[in-house]
Amino acid sequence: MSAKILEKEQLSENVFKLVLDAPKIAKKRKAGQFVVLRIHEEGERIPLTIADANAEKGTLTIIFQTVGKSTNHLSELNVGDELLDLVGPLGKPTHVEKIGTVACIGGGVGVAPVYPITEAMKNAGNHIISIIGARDKSLIIMEDEMKAVSDELVVTTDDGSYGFHGFVSQALEEKYLLQGKKIDLVVAIGPVPMMRAVCDTTKKYNVPTVVSLNSIMVDATGMCGACRVSVGGKTRFVCVDGPEFDGHQVDFRELIDRQRIYLKEEKECMDHYCTCKQQGKGGL
Amino acid sequence: MDMKERLKIPRQPMPEQEPKVRARNFDEVPLGYTPETAKLEALRCIQCKKPACVDGCPVEVDIPGFIALVAEGDFIGAAKKIKSTNALPAVCGRVCPQEVQCEIQCVRGKKGEPVAIGRLERFVADFERAAGEVSIPKMPASTGKRIAVVGSGPSGLTVAGDLIQLGHEVTIFEALHKAGGVLVYGIPEFRLPKAIVASEVDYLSKMGVKVETSNVIGKVATVDELFEEGYDAVFLGTGAGLPTFMNIPGENLNGVYSANEYLTRSNLMKAYLFPEYDTPIVRGKNVAVVGGGNVAMDAARTAMRLGADNVYLVYRRSRKEMPARIEEIHHAEEEGIQLNLLTTPIKYIGDDKGWVKSMECLRMELGEPDESGRRRPVPIKGSEFIWDVDTVVVAIGAGSNPLVQSTTPGLDTNKWNYIIADEETGQTSREGVFAGGDIVTGAATVILAMGAGRKAARAIHKYVMSK
Numbered sequence: 105m106s107a108k109i110l111e112k113e114q115l116s117e118n119v120f121k122l123v124l125d126a127p128k129i130a131k132k133r134k135a136g137q138f139v140v141l142r143i144h145e146e147g148e149r150i151p152l153t154i155a156d157a158n159a160e161k162g163t164l165t166i167i168f169q170t171v172g173k174s175t176n177h178l179s180e181l182n183v184g185d186e187l188l189d190l191v192g193p194l195g196k197p198t199h200v201e202k203i204g205t206v207a208c209i210g211g212g213v214g215v216a217p218v219y220p221i222t223e224a225m226k227n228a229g230n231h232i233i234s235i236i237g238a239r240d241k242s243l244i245i246m247e248d249e250m251k252a253v254s255d256e257l258v259v260t261t262d263d264g265s266y267g268f269h270g271f272v273s274q275a276l277e278e279k280y281l282l283q284g285k286k287i288d289l290v291v292a293i294g295p296v297p298m299m300r301a302v303c304d305t306t307k308k309y310n311v312p313t314v315v316s317l318n319s320i321m322v323d324a325t326g327m328c329g330a331c332r333v334s335v336g337g338k339t340r341f342v343c344v345d346g347p348e349f350d351g352h353q354v355d356f357r358e359l360i361d362r363q364r365i366y367l368k369e370e371k372e373c374m375d376h377y378c379t380c381k382q383q384g385k386g387g388l
Numbered sequence: 389m390d391m392k393e394r395l396k397i398p399r400q401p402m403p404e405q406e407p408k409v410r411a412r413n414f415d416e417v418p419l420g421y422t423p424e425t426a427k428l429e430a431l432r433c434i435q436c437k438k439p440a441c442v443d444g445c446p447v448e449v450d451i452p453g454f455i456a457l458v459a460e461g462d463f464i465g466a467a468k469k470i471k472s473t474n475a476l477p478a479v480c481g482r483v484c485p486q487e488v489q490c491e492i493q494c495v496r497g498k499k500g501e502p503v504a505i506g507r508l509e510r511f512v513a514d515f516e517r518a519a520g521e522v523s524i525p526k527m528p529a530s531t532g533k534r535i536a537v538v539g540s541g542p543s544g545l546t547v548a549g550d551l552i553q554l555g556h557e558v559t560i561f562e563a564l565h566k567a568g569g570v571l572v573y574g575i576p577e578f579r580l581p582k583a584i585v586a587s588e589v590d591y592l593s594k595m596g597v598k599v600e601t602s603n604v605i606g607k608v609a610t611v612d613e614l615f616e617e618g619y620d621a622v623f624l625g626t627g628a629g630l631p632t633f634m635n636i637p638g639e640n641l642n643g644v645y646s647a648n649e650y651l652t653r654s655n656l657m658k659a660y661l662f663p664e665y666d667t668p669i670v671r672g673k674n675v676a677v678v679g680g681g682n683v684a685m686d687a688a689r690t691a692m693r694l695g696a697d698n699v700y701l702v703y704r705r706s707r708k709e710m711p712a713r714i715e716e717i718h719h720a721e722e723e724g725i726q727l728n729l730l731t732t733p734i735k736y737i738g739d740d741k742g743w744v745k746s747m748e749c750l751r752m753e754l755g756e757p758d759e760s761g762r763r764r765p766v767p768i769k770g771s772e773f774i775w776d777v778d779t780v781v782v783a784i785g786a787g788s789n790p791l792v793q794s795t796t797p798g799l800d801t802n803k804w805n806y807i808i809a810d811e812e813t814g815q816t817s818r819e820g821v822f823a824g825g826d827i828v829t830g831a832a833t834v835i836l837a838m839g840a841g842r843k844a845a846r847a848i849h850k851y852v853m854s855k
Contacts, residue, residue, distance in 0.1 A: 105602050128608050142565055148657065148666040149565070174666055189565040191602035322657065322667070323573075325563050325604055326789055327629040328649035332640055339633065339640060344791070358640055361742030365642045369668030376663040 107190040115245040118170045120179045127162030129192045135224035136198030140324045142189040150174050151321045153217035167216035172370045173377040194324050195347045202229040204288040209235045209272050211294025215246045218293045223253045231255050235275050241266035273301040281309045303351040315351035317342045399501040400429040411692045411723035414577045421511040430458035433503045440493035446839025447474045467516035475549030478584045481510025484835045528555040533852040536619040538605045541569020542834045543625035543825030546841030548597045554849050559598040567599050573656040576686050606791035620852045621820045628826035630787035638736030643744040647687045647783035654690050672779025676700045679783030680710035687781040688725045699725045704732040704765040746776045786831045814844030
């Protein structure tokens, strides 16, 4: 099914928010799930976590960072434009229950997928400590939204331009774990090195930690296995077995390698896109 | 022409692209009959009173009937004749294993070569399409019954085609963004041009079938929700779409693909046209394809077309046990695919960046027959050897996709999670729910799935009309 863009907002230099008209998916989606979209006939299938949805209005929010050709192209679309295909909701929803204190951690654009989980965990009656971070102040997104669903909110920047000076993993350790604060569950979403750092930290304190993985996918329905990841020594598919896994069991090294499979082609595709744009060719 | 002369006509060969040329392009390999060769080939059919060939066809095409029309030069009439029982003749003419179905039964084959039924079927379907004379049959009055078809592969398309012609309202739900199932994601362009699949789907649409792509049943709606929406029956034709790996060390290295991923990237996403199309694929120089079936052949021939220097097909049994069609093995060998039989990988070895650089294999010998009746491969002790490869495609079979089964309470499945359905009707353990094709039988052929679709359509018609 196709989907029209209803709203568009630039959240930071490279991060964009689109609100899509997608009533069927908006009605069914649960926290933690994702969609796959295709912009045009020659386009690839792009998996993106659902950042928010409104079942009554039939809208779905996606937030993404421009990385390569497809996300750049997506960022150039405007209100009223239509995505060729939108499919979802895919993946398993987050397991939400009242367990006590939950720390919800988002790094960079990872704040977007952590938001609906935070909201669901809050609605389930948990005490929420949120930690969101980015390289500098200009890259912090969704601070107000996160504040609204958290009992405590810590903002971190790598350069100290705003909030806690350091990484989200350091804030978690210094402000909470080292202080002996009891945290029953950590949910961490962001760049792989960040999730790995959080898991390394929480392992020391034996705090169960869930991460949401953003692997390379093609069909995203369990058919191809492109997204496979080793969890506790077993091969799992992020698209149907995940996207959330026990962070202490994930083989991050393998995940990092697998995310680099198409680095060369991604650059080639981006260059091709820029050349075509300069030449004013349509059908990008 | 009298019978004596007709019996003297040799089986007309199929013109093909030269192996060296075609091994580097994605154009279709066989070029098709001309009207002259088709007529000549059709004259070879002796019009048996009791045609055995029809018994060999899972969808009971009136084979002597359409061939007689070809011999008369009425190609459009021949196409109509086939289409009265087979909605996908251009597909079946290309991918059916005729040599073990209709053609093996042909009496001409007893003392020579059988009539080239598949080639003739393909010819008339292509002729009709090229002539732009694809006619829509007269549609009956609406029954007011609504049927949901889950999956748009061969079984789903057949069910939809049959039920729409009986006056029902039919909607196909397809998970991917294009309709056709394995015909678009699995079978390569050089064996089945995607324009042909699109035109067969378009034919169904013109008859009134609604095709809803990008709808994953089990996610956006469950089977029970389809009934709540007012559907009177549901057909499940979700296929055997789950990849199988061998669970040996190094299988998650970069450059190791499942056949499903490799073929989906190339066929559905058109990665062979990268960067005009956005989806990339690793273009290996030394590619090993593990497996001996048709999917393995498709993957190996795709690797060659993507520019490999060497493509090795690694199969653990001998040539005799290979499940691929003889014609496909022949095509692959002509194109330079190197068969490494009685060999199995036991480990993939990676470099420091996580890319596969070599594979460790074992040599095998054949022992006693196993439960499949084929001689079991037994490893030869101490025969390990290492061989340099930069891409591996694992094509050792496919499993059932669990999305529908896991969200449909009361739907019985077997121990491999295939749906249990009556062989004659497709009836499952749930009232109003029917199933057919690979999701019932496990990975099989296009035409068997179509045969199952045909039977299920009859049963669904009976069911909804008696409600």
